[in-house]
């Protein structure tokens with residue numbers, strides 16, 4: 001393994017718990033997705049690249065000829081600019097009017113999601129003598145953020161009547177991409193709304209990873225890929241992320257002794273317990289208590305007792321030679337995040353985002 005670098009998390013790196021992020025897997029995923037979709041790719045790196053570290057991930061994707069980046073907030077966009085990202089950056093969320101100035105100063109593309117907002121942005125730009133790049137987001141059924149298709153013409157009229165705006169795209173977002181029929185309905189709305197504007201020669205896009213991979217007709221001029229790049233959700237792609245920690249204590253307990261808060265696990269026989277300094281403050285949900293395994297040298301060890309804020313315990317009875325300082329793996333290719341997602345009745349997206357909370361990241365290329 002080549003360790004590329006270690007990035008400091010907010011609470012520092014001096015602890016025996018970390019995530020490893022394999023940048024070679026990112027490169028392989030990007031290549032596969034590029035070959036499969038044969039369409040320019042907007043890499044979605046919001047929420048710190050779904051917890052993988054946007055300022056490390058984005059330069060690699062920039063060098064691999066991604067088309068552009070999508071972020072959720074102005075600050076996420078600025079941190080990419082500070083990491084020498086020169087490609088277009090689209091803010092997918094709503095930009096507060098008090099951040100228009102820093103948005104424009106950092107060449108971030110503002111999403112327009114209502115006619116009122118375009119008026120407001122026009123006023124701001126006229127008063128300050130600035131111009132800006134924008135994309136219009138249409139709401140075709142997600143009902144989260146976006147111009148109502150009936151109001152698209154009105155919005156575009158304002159955009160085209162002024163030289164303040166450089167309109168680079170119109171896009172929408174699927175609310176249930178795994179449902180082909182519903183996605184088709186959204187696509188039809190999108191097609192109807194944009195058909196008049198073909199001559200504008202701007203980007204049009206609607207596909208997330210699932211739609212881009214499965215529905216070629218949803219690819220338009222750009223696909224917006226997030227989770228696929230990080231190798232979750234699709235078996236033909238590789239997860240980038242592993243979660244590891246070193247054992248800090250090994251001790252024997254007697255039959256009948258309980259482990260951790262609320263005594264949710266009791267030893268049926270004398271047992272050997274290992275403590276690992278990873279807890280729910282690191283993004284490992286407390287509801288996983290007593291339900292997950294880790295790996296020690298390819299052997300499964302069972303997590304026992306309630307997961308605490310900073311530590312959790314494992315039953316290592318019968319595992320020979322496991323000692324303080326040895327590392328164990330909680331997540332990797334063989335222990336996928338999707339196992340946790342099933343237990344928690346959630347999605348891998350949420351769980352990988354959470355792992356960035358306190359854990360240092362080690363980047364490798366293998």
Ligand SMILES: Cc1ncc(COP(=O)(O)O)c(C=O)c1O
Pocket residue numbers: 044070092173207208209210224225226227228
């Ligand atoms: C507007 C928008 N586009 C694209 C994506 C990427 O979706 P995925 O991670 O499923 O590829 C997201 C993710 O939530 C999004 O909010």
